[in-house]
Amino acid sequence: MERLKFIQYTAAAGAALMLHPFENLASASDKKIRLALVGTGHRGSSFWGKDLLKSFIYQVEFVGLCDINPGRLSYVQKTFGATVPAFKDFEEMLGTTKPDYVIVTTVDATHDQFIIKALEMGFNVITEKPMTTDEIKCKNILAAEKKSGKKVTVAFNYRHSVHNMQVKEILSKNRIGKITSVDFNWYLNVHHGADYFRRWHGIKAKSNSLFVHKSTHHFDLLNWWLNSEPVEVSAYGSLDHYGKNNAFRGTVCRGCTFKGKCKFYWDITKDDRLNNLYAKNEQHDGYVRDGCVWRNEIDIYDKMSAQIIYANGVTANYSLTTYSPYEGWQIAFNGMDGRLETWEDIPYLQKMPDDQSKHHAVEMSQADDAIAGDVREIMVMDNFAKNYEIFTTAKIKGGHGGGDIRMQKRIFVDKNDNPHNVMAGTREGAMSILIGIAARKSIELKRPVRIDELTDLVPMANRF
Numbered sequence: 001m002e003r004l005k006f007i008q009y010t011a012a013a014g015a016a017l018m019l020h021p022f023e024n025l026a027s028a029s030d031k032k033i034r035l036a037l038v039g040t041g042h043r044g045s046s047f048w049g050k051d052l053l054k055s056f057i058y059q060v061e062f063v064g065l066c067d068i069n070p071g072r073l074s075y076v077q078k079t080f081g082a083t084v085p086a087f088k089d090f091e092e093m094l095g096t097t098k099p100d101y102v103i104v105t106t107v108d109a110t111h112d113q114f115i116i117k118a119l120e121m122g123f124n125v126i127t128e129k130p131m132t133t134d135e136i137k138c139k140n141i142l143a144a145e146k147k148s149g150k151k152v153t154v155a156f157n158y159r160h161s162v163h164n165m166q167v168k169e170i171l172s173k174n175r176i177g178k179i180t181s182v183d184f185n186w187y188l189n190v191h192h193g194a195d196y197f198r199r200w201h202g203i204k205a206k207s208n209s210l211f212v213h214k215s216t217h218h219f220d221l222l223n224w225w226l227n228s229e230p231v232e233v234s235a236y237g238s239l240d241h242y243g244k245n246n247a248f249r250g251t252v253c254r255g256c257t258f259k260g261k262c263k264f265y266w267d268i269t270k271d272d273r274l275n276n277l278y279a280k281n282e283q284h285d286g287y288v289r290d291g292c293v294w295r296n297e298i299d300i301y302d303k304m305s306a307q308i309i310y311a312n313g314v315t316a317n318y319s320l321t322t323y324s325p326y327e328g329w330q331i332a333f334n335g336m337d338g339r340l341e342t343w344e345d346i347p348y349l350q351k352m353p354d355d356q357s358k359h360h361a362v363e364m365s366q367a368d369d370a371i372a373g374d375v376r377e378i379m380v381m382d383n384f385a386k387n388y389e390i391f392t393t394a395k396i397k398g399g400h401g402g403g404d405i406r407m408q409k410r411i412f413v414d415k416n417d418n419p420h421n422v423m424a425g426t427r428e429g430a431m432s433i434l435i436g437i438a439a440r441k442s443i444e445l446k447r448p449v450r451i452d453e454l455t456d457l458v459p460m461a462n463r464f
């Protein structure tokens, strides 16, 4: 079968999305937006710290930094130029600095305490995903936001990627008719996937498993793409590869006696930044960044699948694996009039080598340039058609497909730029984690779990 036609991404909203995100940034406002950040780990100090300042130096300034680890806090403060005050106490930071936004980038299970305290003290919040980790904390955040009259933005950067926005654009034009089912598979490779098992993410009490920590991104994409909310989840999951599933184990990679024979051995000291952030500050809080992936204490799943039933009748089949040779994903939407398929970074489909050991670092980098001559493809085929169409858009590998910087620009600069309701608040934050929370409960209870068992929110068939 030949490809019917290639269609460049030229729809009105799409054309605007393709503008380089740095365009128009020269028109800086007179008054900078004042930011206070809690959680000066990798995400807090890079994406929400130096990278944000690099891109939006005329628009934002930091007025306070806070972390539980004084060594990490002091190291990060220096990288900000040492003029930004550092605080051990969160409330003191807010009371003293009175920021325009509080940015929360701490360990997942602690987000709620900072979000709620900031709202109670009268501040707007931007929180990293997942909004929180269980249904009680979720309920408390929703109530605190309502009571405060302030706003929480949930940083769902994946929505803002140029590719994901194009999928939304095509679906919103009803291109394949009423959607009835979705198949969505996400593969984390043995480098990035393993990294979740080296530290707190591997403990349910801190992350509520990757069904919440990681899949919140994927469930949020599904909710947004489908413009609907979940009503029921059935799930399966187990720990087959990492944790107790190995003949030998240590505690930390540094100095490990199995260094020579462990394929997952990783030398944190070779990465200056991570060494300075974590290894050199372990004595303050015992947080080990290069823990053994075979530790017996690991209690999350490393293979997961879920079926989600939506209020608009769609059934979604989802899976996540964490020990794949390559990192990528694929999705297919089945509609009454046709089918849409797309994918990212599957080596045999992109017909291009991709160094898997560097894949995640590239994704986390803030490089926003399209890769010359390379595109992302979206296939659409109509029922009874003889051929299919391929929609193409620029392939941006850094900054989560260009989503990182576009999201920051929409938060801090173009506040009215909200194509397809891409900006996410607490309702979106809640609906995505509730799928993961329901999935974990479904595994434990060995039965389907309804979303209304977990929340007073009534799932909407059409969100907008």
Ligand SMILES: NC(=O)c1ccc[n+]([C@@H]2O[C@H](COP(=O)([O-])OP(=O)(O)OC[C@H]3O[C@@H](n4cnc5c(N)ncnc54)[C@H](O)[C@@H]3O)[C@@H](O)[C@H]2O)c1
Pocket: 038, 039, 040, 041, 042, 043, 044, 066, 067, 068, 069, 072, 105, 106, 107, 108, 110, 128, 129, 130, 155, 157, 213, 400
């Ligand atoms: N959207 C994305 O693509 C993306 C990518 C990476 C991380 N994240 C999110 O960002 C957050 C941070 O991730 P990370 O990888 O930087 O984690 P991290 O563990 O490296 O950093 C968390 C920081 O919070 C601090 N902290 C923990 N408890 C605290 C407390 N009670 N008071 C003050 N500080 C406290 C820790 O000392 C640490 O410095 C997580 O919620 C994660 O899910 C999002």
